[in-house]
Amino acid sequence: MKIETDKSADEVLVTIEGDIDLYSSPELRKVVLAAVKKATAGVGVHLGAVSYMDSSGVATLVEGLRSAKENDRSFTLIAPSHAVMKVLELARLDSIFEVRSI
Amino acid sequence: MDRQPHDLRLLVNSDPRLLGVIRGVLQVWLEILGLEADRRSEVVLAVDEACSNCIRHAYEGRTDERVELVLSLAEDWIEITVSDQGAPCPTECTEFQPMERPAAHEVVPGGLGVKLIYEVFDEVVFCPGRSGGNCVTMRLNRQMS
Numbered sequence: 001m002k003i004e005t006d007k008s009a010d011e012v013l014v015t016i017e018g019d020i021d022l023y024s025s026p027e028l029r030k031v032v033l034a035a036v037k038k039a040t041a042g043v044g045v046h047l048g049a050v051s052y053m054d055s056s057g058v059a060t061l062v063e064g065l066r067s068a069k070e071n072d073r074s075f076t077l078i079a080p081s082h083a084v085m086k087v088l089e090l091a092r093l094d095s096i097f098e099v100r101s102i
Numbered sequence: 103m104d105r106q107p108h109d110l111r112l113l114v115n116s117d118p119r120l121l122g123v124i125r126g127v128l129q130v131w132l133e134i135l136g137l138e139a140d141r142r143s144e145v146v147l148a149v150d151e152a153c154s155n156c157i158r159h160a161y162e163g164r165t166d167e168r169v170e171l172v173l174s175l176a177e178d179w180i181e182i183t184v185s186d187q188g189a190p191c192p193t194e195c196t197e198f199q200p201m202e203r204p205a206a207h208e209v210v211p212g213g214l215g216v217k218l219i220y221e222v223f224d225e226v227v228f229c230p231g232r233s234g235g236n237c238v239t240m241r242l243n244r245q246m247s
Binding site: 019021022023052054055056058059062065066069083086087090091092093095096 | 118119121122125140143144146147150151154157158201202203204205206207209214215217218221222
């Protein structure tokens with residue numbers, strides 16, 4: 001899994017590529033929570049190139065969302081891949097997130 | 103038990119790095135069986151969850167233990183068993199709970215893996231392992247998919 005973080009005026013953008021599973025999700029968690037801390041307006045998590053995500057990835061996104069809400073920041077999933085949407089839908093958690101396509 | 107031509111047995115170290123290897127083997131095996139793409143992804147996810155639970159809970163993160171998978175096909179039933187020799191799982195953790203749609207603040211951490219297993223497979227049985235530990239047998243009827 002590869003992660004990149006970019007900070008602009010509007011948001012901190014976290015871009016993820018590859019598989020999110022028990023092995024890689026701890027690193028993702030660190031990056032997402034750090035992004036929430038750094039953000040002045042919000043966090044965007046780009047998931048277009050995520051080939052696989054399991055429940056540990058779901059838990060990480062939920063934790064990011066919660067942390068953002070507590071700090072009055074927005075938290076948006078960007079262009080989530082089919083794999084990501086599939087697991088969010090299976091878990092009935094697809095509607096708790098803001099989603100945008102770019 | 104007679105071994106059928108499609109049966110596969112994997113004995114894997116309880117290292118999270120190897121979950122991707124298990125997923126890869128499973129993907130190809132399910133393709134050979136002719137399961138269509140969306141169902142394949144769901145089965146791979148659910149089995150990954152079962153293996154992750156062995157590593158995380160039964161073995162409490164230790165990476166020098168073993169997770170065993172048996173993949174088999176009997177007529178129209180795909181049967182996958184995941185077992186470990188770790189700490190027995192409390193029954194409340196493996197009981198069936200229907201998947202519900204929570205609001206963001208209501209999301210309860212933990213337990214999602216087991217729920218996904220029940221969501222994906224037609225039959226799920228959690229039982230103690232043959233020689234201690236835990237075992238889950240997950241069955242899918244190809245015809246109904």
